[in-house]
Amino acid sequence: MKILIINGPNLNLLGKRESDIYGNETLTDLESWLAATPEASSHDIEWFQSNHEGEIIDIIHDAMKNTDGIIINPGAFTHYSYAIRDAIASVNIPTVEVHLSDIENREAFRKVSVIKDVCIDQIKGLGKTGYLKGLAVLTKHIPD
Numbered sequence: 001m002k003i004l005i006i007n008g009p010n011l012n013l014l015g016k017r018e019s020d021i022y023g024n025e026t027l028t029d030l031e032s033w034l035a036a037t038p039e040a041s042s043h044d045i046e047w048f049q050s051n052h053e054g055e056i057i058d059i060i061h062d063a064m065k066n067t068d069g070i071i072i073n074p075g076a077f078t079h080y081s082y083a084i085r086d087a088i089a090s091v092n093i094p095t096v097e098v099h100l101s102d103i104e105n106r107e108a109f110r111k112v113s114v115i116k117d118v119c120i121d122q123i124k125g126l127g128k129t130g131y132l133k134g135l136a137v138l139t140k141h142i143p144d
Contacts, residue, residue: 001043001044001142002043002069003043003045003046004046004048004070004071005045005071005072005131006049006050006059006071006074007049007050007072007075008050008051008072008076008077009050009076009077011078012027014100015111023100023127023128025078030131032122037132039065040132040135053077053084054085056074056084058086060084060087061087064093067093068093068138069093069096069142070088070093071095071098071135072084072089073097073098073099074097074115078097078099078103078113079109079116081110082114083100084100084115085117095120096121096123096125096134097115097116097119098123099121099123100127100130101124102125103124103125110132120137120138120139121134123137
């Protein structure tokens, strides 16, 4: 399967920002860790990170050409980006929303996801393991 993993704003600062919430590993560390798992080895995984909403929308649209599934950590866009929500709904590609922290046990504004309803699952609070679980959900959902 061809899987696109999208990471939104500020995830490029993993390992530098709020380590008590997000840990000390960088986004590159996370990518390397997932690539080394047996579960990921049979998939073609493309990583994308942007702090810009329009770039995320564009990559979701481009995914229609050759992507079987999407894992997205929309970062703060989770809570207000109807444009990203509409992009996910428009492309009809199975998508899993992933969050490193448990957004339901943080600030009040983080408890609401406008993305969740257009995704096949939402995984939160498992740290980097959430990406692996997202891959497992996609694997079960998408026929070979």
